[in-house]
Amino acid sequence: MKKTALLALSALLACHAGSGVGSAMAEEEVSLTDRLYDDYGIEMLGFAETRLGSRLVDDENEDTLSIGEARAQVELTRFFDSFTLLFKGDLLADAITEEVDADIRGLNVAFRPSDVLDVKIGRMVSTWGTGDLVFINDMFPKDWQSFFIGRDDEYLKQASNAFRTGIFLGDYIIDLVYTPRFQGSEFVKGERLSYFNPGAGQIVGQNMVMADNAPDDYFEDDETSIRLSRRFGGVETALYGYMGFWQEPEGMDAAIGKAIYPRLNVWGASARSPVLGGIGNIEAGYYDSFDDDDGRNPYIRPSEYRFLVGFERELAHELTGGFQYYLEVIDEYENYEQTVAPGMEARDEYRQMLTMRLTKLLMQQTLTLSLFVYYSPTDQDGYARPKFQYKVTDNWLVDGGFNLFWGEDEHTFWGRFQDNSNAFVGVRYSF
Amino acid sequence: MKKAIITTTITACSLFALLVTSPVMAAEPDVEEIVSKANLAAYYAGDDGKAEVNMTITDSQGRERNREFIILRKDKEDGGQQFFYVYFKRPSDVSKMVYMVHKHMNKDDDRWMYLPALDLVKRIAASDKRTSFVGSDFLYEDVSGRNLSEDNHKLVESNDTHYVVKNIPKKPEDVEFSSYTVQIDKKTFLPVKAVYLDKNGKEYRIVEAIKVEEVDGFPTVTESKVTDLEKGGHTVSKFSNIKYNIGLKEDIFTERYLRRPPREARR
Structure with missing residues (x-):
């Protein structure tokens, strides 16, 4: 009841925001944006939106409503001669959690202390690697839950507090992102999406929300991502390193009964190039889960090799297709297999996955139909x-x-979410 | 949208027009010389350049959409390799996106898109040159120029003011037209009107220069229009704050500046 009321309220709010924005903005938004720029040199952008979705599969442990929210985002940028300031923040009224949340997606200063150096400090989103919705060397925090319930793709990437620098030495570029305190990805833990809990041996939801214990000491539980890249003609190549933690709780502390984030280092490489009338990419990484005792520690996810190869090209007029093959190989599999607790399902040594993306543009590119499929x-x-x-x-x-x-x-990886299939719609006004 | 953006770029490029060659010639130049000079005039004015572009797309029912972007261009050599950097301002859902092209002569162009919300540098396949630029009636190829070697050229008319050149594609299966005829101004060598015929020989598309002005000594198209005779829509591009030879550095056209737009790309 309360939820319905809140949902109605937020929908109303969104409509209001929408129509208010719509009519007022038609004449005034332009002037507000322009006034900010003319008087203060501040560039303003943003949107207001509302989004609704429903579960397609019955799940006794979750709400039928998969998403119900009203959101507003404002982005302010001020360019100074020697530096740039950016603020980007969201206000979210969420009918599922029955909360109003503020999410700062950007609050940073960027400057160039020398010709060969770029620096950015503050809250920001970072991305690298060559995969399309498959990440090997991109260890920056994600929000898969947002992705699974139909929020805009933007929300797959979380912002984090970091120090980022780019060093440009001729043909070589070194990028370094230092996060003083581990953040981790938003994952499915039962609150709004159900998942398979190996301990319980079944799919659980709000009846068994996963409790986790995240490392949170500044400068001790830190993360460092580094990339060395170079372009050879049309071929972009890169080497990557990451020192930090598994982004999701891939371990268990049996003593306290909580999920934990084991230490993790990742070493990898990638290349991307035009090929056969399209763009080809290849990427590999070694996930060194060094507390796993060579696979003998049953409470920690074992080390893995990960490998990706992909190709994207135009298939017909305004129709693009992308295809990827992904392989995950468990290192020291014999050790792992022998330590799997009785009653638990052991993972396969090789996990293979294919992805396909089709994008069709219609009606002078105002209508986009797309399909992305992961299949293992x-x-x-x-x-x-x-x-x-x-x-x-x-x-x-x-x-x-x-x-x-x-x-x-x-x-299995996707099978554990099988009770969460949902449909959603959204309306957005941008200004 | 991403693709749409790409399309936009093309238009912008054609706007940069240019160049002057001595208009007075004793004998009629041959057609290869004419198209080569027209190519330089339309796409290679100065060593580099900048323009703000305001594009209005009108569909057959009169509904309008708007695109605003800044385009930077640098030539590696006249008639040869070029770099383009397109920084989007409007509409707001594409604001701060960047589209970048390294245009090559003997191989496919390299293209990138930068999506700031995701901090994502995306590489884009270059096979689709005849698709719409940002949902407008301009095509990529209108913006950055069609490679001269892709058509056979024939001088069909030479009057007091214009050369008229008919262009027939060497690979008709790769394009949607059967031929197009271009009027080239004899003084400036700027192409001022192109009429495209479909596979049945019917006119279906017109690209024209509405306004030409001299900027920094270069005759420049400051307003251009594409009309889709088949669907009934049209797109008008207006160019402002045009500057040539502003000393753009080559490293602006790299990933570093996708993430951080150069001063020249801001308003």
Whole structure:
């Protein structure tokens, strides 16, 4: 009841924001934006949106509503001669959590102390690597939950507090991102999406929310990401290193009964180049889960090799296709296999996954139909994201789609989310 | 949208027009010389350049959409390799996105998109040159120029003011037109009107220079228009704050500046 009321309220709010923004903005938004720029040199952007979604599969431990929210985002940028200031913040009224949240997605200063150095300090989003929605060497925090319930793709990446620097030495570029305190990715823990809990041996939700214990000491529980890149003609190559933690709680502290984030180092490389009329990419990484005792520690996810190869090109007029093959290999598999607790399902030594992306633009590119599919032939599971996006005008956008999970078994990577399939729609006004 | 953005770039490029060669010639130049000079005039004015572009897309029902972006261009050599950097301002959902092209002569162009919300540098396949630039009636190829070697050229008319050149694609299966005819101004060598014929020989598309002004000594198209005779829509691009030879450094056209737009790309 309370939820319904809140949902109604937030929907109303969004409508109000929308119409208010709509009518007032039609005449005044331009002037406010311009006034900010003319008087203070501040560039302003933003949007207001509302989003609704429903579960397609019954799950007794979760709400039927998969998403119900009203959101506003404002971005302010001020360019000075020698530095740039940026603020980007979201205000979110969420009917599921029944809370209003503020999320700062950017608050940073960027400057160039010398010709060969770029520095950015503060809260920011970082991304690198060559995969399309498959991340090997990008260890920056994600928010898979947002991704799974139909929020804009932007929210797959979380902002984090970091010090970022780029060093430009001729053909070589060194990028370094230092996060003084581990943040970790937002993962599915039962609150709003259900998952398979190996301890319980079944799919659980709000009845068994995963408790985790994240490392949180400044400068001790820190993360360092580094990339060395170089372009050879059209071929972009890079080496990567990461020193930190698993981004999701891939370990268990049996003593306190909580999920933990074991230490992790990642070493990898990638290349991306035009090939066969499209763009090809290849990326590999070694996930050194060095507390796993060569796979003998049953409470910690073992080390892995990860490998990705992909290709994207235009298939027909305004139709683009992208295809990737991904392979995950457990290191020291014999050790791992022998230590799996009785009753637990051991993972396969090789996990293979294929992805496909199709994007079709229609009606002078105002309508985008897209489909992204993950499918694992070894796990017999997958996740599909059919979506549409229609730009009614330059300011108004309507979108919607499905998040469809399936799996032969409940314990596999995508199979564990199989009770969360949902459909969603959204309306956004940008200014 | 991403693709749409790409398309936009093209238009902008064509705007940079240019160049002057001595208009007075004793004998009629041959057609290869004419198209080569027109190419330089339209796409290679100065060693580099900058323009603000305001594009209005009108569909067959009169609905308007708007695009605003800044385009930076640098030539490696006249008639040869070029770099383009397009910084989007409007509409706001594409604001701060960057589209970058390294245009090559003997191989496919290299293209990148930068999406600031995700901090994502995306590489884009270059096979689709005849698709719409940012949802407008301009095509990529209108913006950055069609490679001269892709067509056979024939001088069909030479009057007091214009050369008229007919262009027939060497690989008709790769394009949607059967031929196009371009009017080239004899004084400036700027192409001022191109009419495209479809596979049945019917006119379906017109690209024209509406306004030409001299900027920093270079005859420059400051307003251009594409009309889609088939669907009934049109797009008008207006160029302002045009500058040539501003000393753009080559490293502006690298990943470093995708993440951090150069001063020249801001308003």
